[in-house]
Amino acid sequence: MTRTTQLMILVVLFALFSLLYQGLWGDPRHIPTVLVGTRAPVFEGPDVETGEPLSSERFKGKVILVNFWASWCQECKIEHDNLLRLHDEYKDHPEFVMLGINYQDEPPKARAYLQRHGSSFSHVRDVNGTLAIDFGVYGVPETFVIDKNGVIRHKWIGPIVDDVYANLTQNVLTPLLEG
Amino acid sequence: MDETEIDQRVREIAKTLRCTVCQTETLWESGAPLAQQMREAIRTRVSQGQTAEEIRAYFHGRYGDYIMMAPPKEGSNWLIWVAPFLLLAVGGALLWREVKRWVTRTPALQVESPPPLDEESRRRIERELQP
Structure with a gap:
């Protein structure tokens, strides 16, 4: 067997094992979502703060930013100020809506979290986790942007900070609202 | 459909789907x-009368191939299905080739014929064999 053949076999083996490793133990954060470009699920549930029923149908025809969060989630705390800043930046746009979906949480703890960290937009409670599954959520925080036609245009797994914030506002929200 | 039958179908479906947060367990095994x-x-969904295929399609539509314990046999997924057999075939062929080469290289055992018997030795043997 020549040296070149041995090297080729090694390269092929390495590539196959890398694929297998990625498939079995890879971080789902790095797997492209299948939901971008598909119709967003219609969701409804009780408002975390008031308990009143809230449905996404009410915001049909608008650009909706949906953020999944929980009071026990450390990364959610990191991004919270940025979410408030983002809402403040776009709240006067008539076609922009921002909604939080409270995931795997207890209502009193979720309310206390909002009181402590601030709340300027509505939050729906995901009562039995079905909203998260409908959105293909892996964990929190996760953020989705739905366009005026109800199609998911963007998904981000992880906190909205630094470059992620800049990308979300400049390359996703602004073009969708101006387009 | 009674509760036992529902449980059975939930177990069958959950065993074919992967836990998305623990990665190497099925939905059935994961806590x-x-x-x-x-x-x-x-x-x-089972209680609502949906079939196993419809339920799997629902999860696949949200989490993609990642959630399937057995990825669909299409596109680059074929690599996952074919690679083990391909590796086995290539490995087997290489092993066979190496063993064959090793056998060819090993010199056959030479059986040397004994030196011819001289006259004196022959007579001695005959003498000793006589009763």
Whole structure:
């Protein structure tokens, strides 16, 4: 067997094992979502703060930013100020809506979290986790942007900070609202 | 459909789907809260009369191939299905070739014929063999 053949076999083996490793133990954060470009699920549930029923149908025809969060989630705390800043930046746009979906949480703890960290937009409670599954959520925080036609245009797994914030506002929200 | 039958179908479906937060376990084996909620979602859909294929399609539509314990046989997924057999075939062929080469290289055992018997030795043997 020549040296070149041995090297080729090694390269092929390495590539196959890398694929297998990625498939079995890879971080789902790095797997492209299948939901971008598909119709967003219609969701409804009780408002975390008031308990009143809230449905996404009410915001049909608008650009909706949906953020999944929980009071026990450390990364959610990191991004919270940025979410408030983002809402403040776009709240006067008539076609922009921002909604939080409270995931795997207890209502009193979720309310206390909002009181402590601030709340300027509505939050729906995901009562039995079905909203998260409908959105293909892996964990929190996760953020989705739905366009005026109800199609998911963007998904981000992880906190909205630094470059992620800049990308979300400049390359996703602004073009969708101006387009 | 009674509860036992529903349980049986939930188990069958959950065993074919992968826990998305624990990665190497099925939805049936996992104790993660998300997996529990997913099992509940399967149960609700089974109770509503959805087929196993419809339920799997629902999860696949949200989490992609990642959630399937057996990835669909299409596109680059074929590599996953074919690679083990391909590796086995290539490995077997290489092993066979090496063993064959090793056998060829090993010199055959030479059986040397004894030196011819001289006259004196022959007479001695005959003498000793006489009764």
